[in-house]
Amino acid sequence: xxxxxxxxxxxxxxxxxxxxxxxxxxxxxxxxxxxxxxxxxxxxxxxxxxxxxxxxxxxxxxxxxxxxxxxxxxxxxxxxxxxxxxxxxxxxxxxxxxxxxxxxxxxxxxxxxxxxxxxxxxxxxxxxxxxxxxxxxxxxxxxxxxxxxxxxxxxxxxxxxxxxxxxxxxxxxxxxxxxxxxxxxxxxxxxxxxxxxxxxxxxxxxxx
Numbered sequence: 001x002x003x004x005x006x007x008x009x010x011x012x013x014x015x016x017x018x019x020x021x022x023x024x025x026x027x028x029x030x031x032x033x034x035x036x037x038x039x040x041x042x043x044x045x046x047x048x049x050x051x052x053x054x055x056x057x058x059x060x061x062x063x064x065x066x067x068x069x070x071x072x073x074x075x076x077x078x079x080x081x082x083x084x085x086x087x088x089x090x091x092x093x094x095x096x097x098x099x100x101x102x103x104x105x106x107x108x109x110x111x112x113x114x115x116x117x118x119x120x121x122x123x124x125x126x127x128x129x130x131x132x133x134x135x136x137x138x139x140x141x142x143x144x145x146x147x148x149x150x151x152x153x154x155x156x157x158x159x160x161x162x163x164x165x166x167x168x169x170x171x172x173x174x175x176x177x178x179x180x181x182x183x184x185x186x187x188x189x190x191x192x193x194x195x196x197x198x199x200x201x202x203x204x205x206x207x208x
Contacts, residue, residue: 002029003120006049008066009082010035010058014105018053018082021109028116037066044070049077051116054099056083056090064090064097068165071098078119082107089199091130097165101125148205150192158185159205162198 005028009015015033022030031047034040037058044052052070056063067079080101081094094102101119103112104127115125151159154175161171168186172179195201 002027003051003116004029004031004047004049005116006030006032006034006040006044006052008034008037008040008052008058008063009055011055021112022053024109025113027113037061037063040066041069045073048074051120052077052079053082053112053116054079056081056085056094064093064099064165065167067094067099068097068167072170080115080119080125082112086129086133091133093165096163102130103127104130147193151189155185155189155192158182159189159201162186163202 005022007015007018007022007030009018012035015035019030019033022028031049032044034043038060041061052067054063054067058066061069063081063083067081070077071079078101079097079099080103081099082103082105083090084105085091086104091102101115101124103115103125107115107127118125148156157175158171161174166174168179168182172182175182189201190196193201193204195204
């Protein structure tokens with residue numbers, strides 16, 4: 001059976017090129033194409049795909065934020081980032097959001113097909129240069145810093161949800177507290193760790 005696939009790409013030329021590539025494969029059924037995350041979130045449920053090729057740098061919500069939200073709605077759908085970004089933060093944020101594949105837009109067309117088949121069959125396709133970055137990061141990753149001891153149990157719990165890409169409202173719902181209470185806890189976390197953002201807090205605690 002054909003693999004039901006969706007594409008989320010805002011660049012018109014790249015979108016057209018990807019459509020041509022995907023529709024040329026007899027094994028692929030391109031069921032939907034979106035130019036931004038908001039339209040994808042609103043309409044992807046009309047014909048649920050098995051695999052989604054997701055750009056990161058989208059107008060409005062990013063591709064990473066889109067994956068975070070869609071994984072809650074479509075737990076069996078596989079998300080593969082297809083992007084120009086090789087930055088460590090983009091890679092790890094994508095994987096934490098729920099992506100199970102990460103390929104570059106420079107990937108040859110035949111390898112794109114192989115990656116879609118692989119991710120559909122339970123694999124995790126990653127471009128070679130990205131794989132090297134992941135391996136290097138894990139090889140150099142250290143244990144959580146002593147600064148973790150500065151945080152209360154609740155603050156540690158919220159920080160763990162932040163590391164997985166959850167938004168404030170979602171964390172509040174999971175912990176049965178208000179969004180404003182979540183914001184207060186996060187302000188306290190930032191103050192204790194002397195940081196200004198989620199990425200800085202995670203980097204300081206886990207020493208990526």
